[in-house]
Amino acid sequence: MEFSITCRRIAVVVLAGTTALLGGCVATSANRIYVDFTQRDFISSDSGAKKAAESGVDRENMLATRAWGEFMRGHYQRALAQFRDLREEYPATWDGNLGKAWILIKQGDLEGGEHWAELAHDWINVWQYAQENDIQGWLAMNRGDLETARAKFEPEDSLLFHEDYFYYNILDEVRAMWASAPEVSLGWLAVKNNDFEKARFHFQRGLERDPHCYLCRDGLARMAIIRNDYRQALSETMAGIKLVRHAESLAGLLDSILAELDQPGLAVATYKDLAAFHAADPMYPTRLGYAYLTEGQVVAAKNQFRDVLKRWPTDVEGTAGARAGLIRAGQSYASNSALDLAWADYHAGKYELAADAFKVLRARFHKLDSPLADDGLGWSLLGLGRAADAAQAFRDALGVDADYAYSQNGLAAAEIAQDPAYGPIWAEIAAGRLKQAKVLAEAAAPTAVDWPRRASLAWIALLSGDAQTAGQMFQKVLEVAPYAWPARTGLGLSLVQSGQVDNGLIAMQQSFYQNPSQEDAAYLRAADALIKQGRPFAARDILLIAGQTQVKGPIALKLARLAWDADDAVGARDWLALAANTVPAQVAAMVDPTDVPVERIDRVESERIKLPERYLGVVRHALGWGYYFAGDARLAQHYFEKAEAQLPDNDEVKHGIAFASYRQGDIRGAINRLKPLAGAEYVIAEEVAIPGTGSVAEILYDAQSTLAWSYFRNRDWAAAETEFTHASRRHPDWVDVWSGLGHARAAQGDNSGAREAFRKALAIQPDYPDALRALAEMSRAS
Structure with a gap:
């Protein structure tokens, strides 16, 4: 393919003062993608770059465009994976090295950031020296060397603006983007010097140079917060959000400003405005649902979440928040002192007293269209072993609110409790004895509720490798018991294994959001299936649902592995440190196998996560506490002492x-x-x-x-x-x-x-x- 304009690096990336050139050739076929990028429409630029890269058009630069777009949106793990792929396909890449350098700096690893910036220098071109100055300035500033930072930032203008043929053939939008970059960096340098007026001056001048500079708006908003002018901060943040599609940093800033202002109706009005402005994506319409929820408008929240799911039925990952919100809305009812006392009895194991109290409250809560008293009664009766009565109480609760997840879970639990064969069947399944489990299930005496046994048979089929048959069996269970989360989890897994990944992911999201306390094995099976289908980030998002209760060792280990496979060593380090609290031996074997006797736990070399030595202090510190609370003071001291060598000032x-x-x-x-x-x-x-x-x-x-x-x-x-x-x-x-x-x-x-x-x-x-x-x-x- 012939290009109408000479190949040229053309775009600048700016994030809270960081600047980096995006590799690119100004080709007629690619101009729209670059314009989208420079206008901060990272969703459109990503979509266009993905199609262009797949068709082979300017592939290196399209891959770089996608990676920088993820970086700008704050999706660092995705960006790291894409920069890694870029380096592997095009080793002589300035973007692939510099992108990793910037992310490491954002993650606090200045040593690593400096290393990758030096690697980027090997492939630098004359028009990229301004961006090299910028990253060196930010390294110096983060180390507290403000004078060196200033010496790097101030010459950027002269390095950017040079009169040559190439400069005048660069897109106008790109020149504007370049022009604002030094101002953002100088603004944050002024903040470090506590000169907030000077910072404001630089952010304002950056905006004058580039009206699309949303990071200038971000800086101005934060200067307004310093002045305690939250109204102005809100105005600047809203203006910034309308300049970009999308930036998680600005969305988070907006949430904190609205919380500080704490004015009735303001959050809803704000997100209505943004939902209308960014009507092409589910991000802000979903946040409008949460704003309704925050202000106690439960019905409006439910309707908003349902509307999001209806408008974007194919955006499975983008609408996950709406699926979670719909379930959360069903759990959002005002607190009540009498109800709280009844629950106190329940949690103290006084189920009779709790049941009596909930019975008294039922009529009052029915008038409020609230399922809470029926739900509490159901759980109390279940605690008393009266499963059939508990099931009826949960049905009463769902008659008031069909979306109430606690009662959905309760009804499933109550009906499972009525099947005496369910526990023994699952004991065999958990032990891997599927044939014995099937014999038990088929020989079980009929019960009033038979879906738990049928769901178990479906799981046996699934784990035996027949995903298609299992999916049909799970679907039949859900037709009669839509609240049966074990069947919905199984349906999701069977659909993913059958290649219907999006439909399977939806079923998994629904099931795990409904009942996040499912066993680790359920989460891990789901994650493994998604990884096998090439959806590692969807797997990560499913595992993170467990965080609504507690991310335990095995799940944290899987998240560490996903981070490591995405080239996110900092993320892997942090998940390993969390896992070390509950499974220290497994973590030690994964990162420090020389310290663990083979007879204790054995790991093959391919399963190791070979963290850089500078990261191991954090993990060894966590291993010390993991072994300490596990009762092994000797190994605890061993790891604490190793950690002390790397973290000598850590109390x-x-x-x-x-x-x-x-x-x-x-x-x-x-x-x-x-x-x-x-x-x-x-x-x-x-x-x-x-x-x-x-x-x-x-x-x-x-x-x-x-x-x-x-x-x-x-x-x-x-x-x-x-x-x-x-x-x-x-x-x-x-x-x-x-x-x-x-x-x-x-x-x-x-x-x-x-x-x-x-x-x-x-x-x-x-x-x-x-x-x-x-x-x-x-x-x-x-």
């Missing part, structure tokens, strides 16, 4: 080493470590079993209280009493401190003072065994 690591030393009986070492930390405000909460009671208690401790116990175990009674006394003044409600003070006084013969301390411990927790035992022994001795 949490220092606390970890001290606590682990104490747990291992290294009392002198613990004392030496704890002394400098005695005044620190770092508290550990740990549940411990109370002997002979079958219950647990939460014990709170810090460096000072542990130092006191260390002195006590070292038989230095006076020092122990001193530290316990200090700790009791700082934390008068800590039972462990008062009990320790009692022991320290008793050891010195102060029985009266000891009794007083033990009684204070029991006033906090009447069944605290240590204090009870000590008082009993003192009574016998007297």
Whole structure:
């Protein structure tokens, strides 16, 4: 294909003061894509660039356009994956290297950012020196070297504007974009110098140079916030949002401004305006639904979310927020003190009292068109083992609000509870014994509700490899029990495995949003199926739904793997650190296998995540706590000490080493470590079993209280009493401190003072065994 204009790098990317050239050839066929990009319509530029790249038109620059567009929207993991793909296909790429450099800087890895910026320099052209200055300036500014930053930013104008043939053949929109870039950087440099008026001047001048500079509007909005002028901040933010399609940073800024203004009707009016302006996408129409929800307009919120799903039926990932919102709207009802008391009884296990209270409240809540009393009654009856009665209560709740997810889950649970074969069938499925599970399911006695057994048979078919048959079976279950989330999860998985990925993803979203507390295995199966179909980011989004309750170890490990496979080492590091809290051995084997005995856990080399050494301190710190709370103080100390070598100023690591030393009986070492930390405000909460009671208690401790116990175990009674006394003044409600003070006084013969301390411990927790035992022994001795 012949181009009408000479190949040329043409576009500048600007993000909160960062600037970088986007590689491109000004070809007649590509001009529309570049215009869309420079006008910050990143959705249109992405769509056009995707089609152009697939057809082979200017492929390198189209790939770069897509990657920079994701970067501008704040989708860093997607951008990293695309920049990585660009580098692999075109090794001599300035954009692929510089893009990664910018993202690492955004993620706080200045060392990595500098490394990739240096790699980008190897492929630099004369018109890109301004952008090299810019990234070097931001590196200096983030390191606190403001003078070097200024020396890099100020010459950018002279580097950008040179009179040559190429410059005058660049699109006008691109020249305007270039012109605003130095002003954004100088504006943020002024902010670092606390010169907010100068910052405002630069952001305003950038806007004059480029009317599409939404980052100039972002800067002006933040300057207005500094002046406490939230109305002006709102105006600037709205203007910025209307310049870009789309930027998550501005959307988040708008949310915080509206929350600060906290004026009835303002959020709805604001998002109505934006939903009309950005009517081509579900982003702001969905946010309008959440604005209705925030202001208590539940019916309007539901209608808005339904409208989004109707208008964009094929935008599966873009409408996920609307699917979640529709379910959340069904959970949004005003609090009620009588209802709260009934739920308090329920959570205390007093199901009879709770059921009676909910029954009394039913008529009142029916008048309010609220399902809450029926729902509470259903859960209370389920707690009493009255599954059939519970199911009727949940049906009553859904008769009031068919979208109420808690009652949908409750009805599914109540009907599952009526099938005695369901548990044994799933025990066989979980153990991988599918044939035995099928025999049990087919031999099970008929029950009043048969969908749980039929759903189990569908799962057996699915796990046996027959996705098509399983999908048909799940569909039949949902025709009679649309609330049956186990069947909807299975339907989604079967559709994805059959190649109907979007329909399967919709079913998965509906099921996981309805019941985010599903087992880890359900999330992991869904993620694996989506990854196999080439949808890793959809897999990530499904796994993140688990975050509505708690992201546990196996899910965090999968998210770490997805981040690593997308070239997002920082994301992988952070997910591994989270996973280390609950599955430390698996994390250690994945990132530091030399430290884990083979007999403990074995990982093949291909499963390793080889983080850069500079990232391992964060993971080792988390591993220390993971092993500490798992009861392995030796390995905890091992990882804390390795982390300390990389994080020498981290007080949490220092606390970890001290606590682990104490747990291992290294009392002198613990004392030496704890002394400098005695005044620190770092508290550990740990549940411990109370002997002979079958219950647990939460014990709170810090460096000072542990130092006191260390002195006590070292038989230095006076020092122990001193530290316990200090700790009791700082934390008068800590039972462990008062009990320790009692022991320290008793050891010195102060029985009266000891009794007083033990009684204070029991006033906090009447069944605290240590204090009870000590008082009993003192009574016998007297």
